[in-house]
Each structure stands twice: as C-alpha cells, then as structure tokens.
Amino acid sequence: MNQPTEKFKSRYSLPAEWEPQSMVQLTWPHENTDWAEMLDEVYECFIHIAREVVKRERLLVVTPHPARVEEQLRQAGVRMEHVTLFQCPTNDTWARDHGFITVLQVDKTQVDELTRNSAAWALSTRQLVNLSTKIHLDFCFNGWGMKFASNLDNQINSRLHKAGVVEGEYVDCLDFVLEGGSIESDGAGTLLITSHCLLAPNRNARHTTKEALEQKFSECFGTRQVLWLDHGYLAGDDTDSHVDTLARLCPDDTIAYVQCTDKTDEHYTELHLMEEQLKTFRTLDGQPYRLVPLPMTDAVVEDGERLPATYANFLIMNGAVLYPIYNQPEKDTLAGKQLQSIFPDREVVGIDCRALIRQHGSLHCVTMQYPK
Numbered sequence: 001m002n003q004p005t006e007k008f009k010s011r012y013s014l015p016a017e018w019e020p021q022s023m024v025q026l027t028w029p030h031e032n033t034d035w036a037e038m039l040d041e042v043y044e045c046f047i048h049i050a051r052e053v054v055k056r057e058r059l060l061v062v063t064p065h066p067a068r069v070e071e072q073l074r075q076a077g078v079r080m081e082h083v084t085l086f087q088c089p090t091n092d093t094w095a096r097d098h099g100f101i102t103v104l105q106v107d108k109t110q111v112d113e114l115t116r117n118s119a120a121w122a123l124s125t126r127q128l129v130n131l132s133t134k135i136h137l138d139f140c141f142n143g144w145g146m147k148f149a150s151n152l153d154n155q156i157n158s159r160l161h162k163a164g165v166v167e168g169e170y171v172d173c174l175d176f177v178l179e180g181g182s183i184e185s186d187g188a189g190t191l192l193i194t195s196h197c198l199l200a201p202n203r204n205a206r207h208t209t210k211e212a213l214e215q216k217f218s219e220c221f222g223t224r225q226v227l228w229l230d231h232g233y234l235a236g237d238d239t240d241s242h243v244d245t246l247a248r249l250c251p252d253d254t255i256a257y258v259q260c261t262d263k264t265d266e267h268y269t270e271l272h273l274m275e276e277q278l279k280t281f282r283t284l285d286g287q288p289y290r291l292v293p294l295p296m297t298d299a300v301v302e303d304g305e306r307l308p309a310t311y312a313n314f315l316i317m318n319g320a321v322l323y324p325i326y327n328q329p330e331k332d333t334l335a336g337k338q339l340q341s342i343f344p345d346r347e348v349v350g351i352d353c354r355a356l357i358r359q360h361g362s363l364h365c366v367t368m369q370y371p372k
Contacts, residue, residue, distance in 0.1 A: 011106040012135070012222035016187030017316040018251050018343075020372040022167075023058035023084075024317065026050060027095040027156070027366070028069050034092065034359050041355040046093075047076045048351050049322065049367065054082040056318045060165065060370075062086050062095070062156055088159050091143075091152045094361060096244070097179035098141040098153035099368030100166065103221055104132035134168030134371065136161060137220060139178035144239050145202030166370065176216070177203040181242035181365055183217075184249040189224030189284060191217055192249050194232065197240040227281050232258070232274035234308040235266060238360045245310045245362070246274065250342045252290065253283050258312050259293035266306075267296060292338055295331045302358060311335035313353075313362035317369070320346050324353035324363040 026046060029035040035042045050073060053059045059082060063069045066085035074080060138157040143150040154174070161170040184192040197203070198213055207213050210228060217223040232246040239245070247257035257278055260271040281289055297309040311331075314323035321343050325332040332350060340348045353362045 012220065013104045013106065013132075013187060013189075014101070014183075014185040014191075014221040014223070015104060015371040016185055016249065016251070017369060019187055021057055021318050021369045022372045023060050023370050024053045024315070025060040025062065025095045025099055025368045025370070026053075027090055027093045027098070027153070028061055028063035028065075029093045030064055030090070032064075033090070038355060038358065042359075043072060045351065045353060045355045046366070047072065047078065049363065050078050050083070051076065052320065052322055052349055052351070053317065053367075054079045056320055057082075059083045060086065060160075062088050062090060062160070064089050084165060086160060086163065086165055088156055089152045090156065091149045094153075094181075094365050095368040096181045096365045097144070097239075098150065098156060099180060100136040100157050100160075100370070101139060101178065101180055101183075102168070102371055103135045103137060104371065105135045105169075106132045135171055136166055136168050137171050137173045139173045139176055141179060142177050142203070144179070145200055147238055173220070176207070179239070179242065180368055181239060181244040184243050184247070185221065186249045186253075189222060190227065190249070191221065191223050191225075192227045192229065192243055192247060192255070194229045194241045194243050194246065196230075196233070197242055200240050202240075225284060229274060229277060231270050231277055233267070233270050234258075234310055235306040236308040236357075236360055242365075244364050245308060245313055246271075247278065248312055248314070250292070253287060254290040254292055254342055255281070256292045256294055256312060256314075256339065256342060258296055258310055260296040262296065265296065265299075271296065292342055294335050294338055297326055297331055298328050300326060300354070300357060307357040308360055308362070309353075309357050310362060311339075313364040314339060315364050315367050315369070316343070316346075321348045322351050322363060323348065324356070325350035326354055326357070327352065 029042050066087045141150050141154055160166050182197045214226050233241045234245050247255055250256050260267045294311040300307045300309045309326050314321055321339050336348050351363055356362050
C-alpha cells in the first residue's frame with residue numbers, strides 16, 4: 001500500500017454496508033461488454049436498480065455513453081436530479097470489484113479524548129463519521145485472477161477522483177489485488193472472507209498466507225479479527241468463491257448465509273461444511289453469531305451450465321435492502337422474509353436478476369456503495 005507511515009498513526013475503519021451512505025455506483029453495460037447479445041434484458045435490470053437507489057440516495061453511473069444512459073433513465077422515470085453521469089471507457093459492469101473500497105480515517109488522539117481507554121476501538125462507524133476523513137483505496141482488479149480483461153476498469157477510480165466526483169482522499173493501492181465482493185466488514189474490526197479466493201495465487205503471489213493477509217488487512221482496514229471461511233462455492237461462479245455470494249455480515253452480530261438442504265444438490269456438502277464452520281465463529285466479545293439461513297435457489301441452467309444464482313448477493317442501502325430474485329416465487333418470498341427479519345426497519349425490495357446471473361454475477365456484484 002503506497003501510504004505515508006505517519007498516516008498509520010490514525011485509526012482506519014472499513015464501514016459496514018448498513019452504515020449511512022452517500023451514494024451507490026453502477027457501471028453501465030454497453031455493446032462492447034459481454035452483455036452485447038442481451039442488452040435490452042440487462043438494461044431492464046439496471047434501470048430497476050437505479051430507480052430504487054435514487055429513492056433513497058444519490059446514484060453514480062459510470063459509462064462510455066452518458067447521453068444514451070441519461071435518455072434511458074429519463075424514459076424510465078428515474079429522478080435525474082439524484083443521478084451523476086460520468087463518462088469513462090469500461091471493460092464490464094462489476095462495480096463491486098473494480099470500485100473504490102472506502103475506509104474512514106480517524107485521528108486516534110481525537111478518539112482518545114472521547115474514550116480515554118482502549119474502548120476507542122469499539123466506537124461504531126456511525127459515531128466516527130463526524131471525526132473521520134474518507135479515504136478511497138484504489139486496489140487492483142485483475143479480472144478475478146486474469147480470467148477477463150480489466151485494463152479499462154482499473155482506470156475508473158483514478159478518473160473519478162481526478163474529476164472530483166468522489167469526495168475524500170485517494171490512495172493508490174494498485175500493487176495489491178483486492179475485490180470488494182471478496183470481503184465483508186462489520187465496521188467494528190471483523191472481516192469475513194473465503195480462503196479459496198483470498199489465498200488464490202492468481203491474486204497476490206506475495207501474500208499467500210493467512211498471516212500475511214491478516215497483517216495487510218490490519219494496516220488497510222484496522223481489522224482486529226478475520227473470519228476465514230474454508231468451505232462453500234457456487235457452480236458457475238467466476239470469482240473463486242467471493243464471500244458476498246455465500247455469507248454476509250449483518251447488524252446485531254448476525255450472519256446471513258446460503259443453506260442447502262437438498263442432499264442431491266451438488267452444493268450440499270460444501271455448503272453444509274460452511275454452515276458448520278459458521279457455527280464455530282465468534283464475535284470479538286466471544287459470543288456466537290446469530291445465523292439466518294437463506295434458501296438455496298433451484299438450479300438455473302443455460303446451455304448445459306448451472307448459473308450462480310444466490311440470495312446472499314443483496315445490497316444494503318439507506319432505508320432499504322435490495323435483493324436478487326429469480327422467478328422462483330416460493331424461494332424468492334422466503335429469502336425476502338428472512339432478510340426482513342434481519343433488517344426490520346428497512347424496506348426489502350426484490351430485483352429480478354436472471355439477466356445478471358447469465359454473466360455469472362448478481363445484484364451486489366454490479367453495485368458499490370460509498371459511505372457518508
């Protein structure tokens with residue numbers, strides 16, 4: 001991380017997704033992406049996401065064709081006063097993985113004045129907002145281990161910063177590969193990640209041990225503990241098992257996770273082992289997590305390939321949770337009810353994401369939130 005040493009005298013915190021947000025980013029599909037043969041279908045999904053976002057916060061749209069996207073959004077009745085369009089060439093649409101990972105930086109002397117003891121580390125992100133500076137970390141995205149082109153997507157963040165579209169400091173972390181979908185934070189020092197993804201040699205050849213990565217996360221995010229999931233996968237997934245497709249940290253020491261109860265399903269063994277491992281995880285206070293299962297979808301198959309449909313790929317926003325649905329009424333409804341039990345004070349909204357899984361991602365994958 002290309003960072004002056006003195007900055008590590010300050011506290012870093014990676015906000016939880018449920019903390020207050022300033023905006024959500026979408027990187028819009030176009031004819032030079034893998035969506036070329038199904039643009040109308042994926043546009044419908046993106047427009048639905050955009051419509052829900054602008055009801056609650058600002059929307060940033062990155063696109064090579066801002067006039068075209070503006071016309072699409074206006075025709076769909078999206079409130080354009082809440083939309084920022086930014087012109088930029090792109091390879092694809094996975095904002096979660098090529099977007100900034102934003103941390104809050106707090107001068108520990110200020111925190112200590114409030115707490116006078118080690119409880120400073122227990123302050124919530126909400127309490128830190130008024131004492132913090134936003135730091136936008138620009139990590140390298142290498143197309144999930146050099147599977148896909150990413151040269152244009154790797155330039156988006158620096159262009160956004162140079163244009164003044166995002167507020168806060170910019171830090172070049174392009175010497176380290178890290179995708180937003182591969183990490184989950186509770187905002188209080190805990191990360192949830194998968195060993196299959198983070199230890200993959202096609203990411204960071206110099207950081208291939210848990211100890212090395214935990215040190216890196218401590219430096220970048222102020223992490224105090226890392227929960228390593230050693231099991232779980234989805235057929236058709238390109239990401240080497242991103243955690244946001246499997247298990248999600250939620251408020252009140254809760255983890256939502258994909259549960260497979262069908263022993264004939266190819267995922268059963270790995271997801272059962274994942275569930276058993278989740279039961280062993282403890283909070284920083286030594287308490288077990290409240291585990292809330294999300295149903296495993298029925299198999300969605302195209303051209304003989306099972307697609308990575310998952311209800312874990314939801315987006316938490318100001319006042320709402322947007323979650324993917326797949327035209328499976330019983331399971332779509334059950335997933336929504338489970339999420340409503342976790343987020344009783346937020347509106348839970350289903351978004352048809354059958355188009356997104358045809359390119360092996362879902363709702364959380366195409367969005368990136370920015371904290372206030």
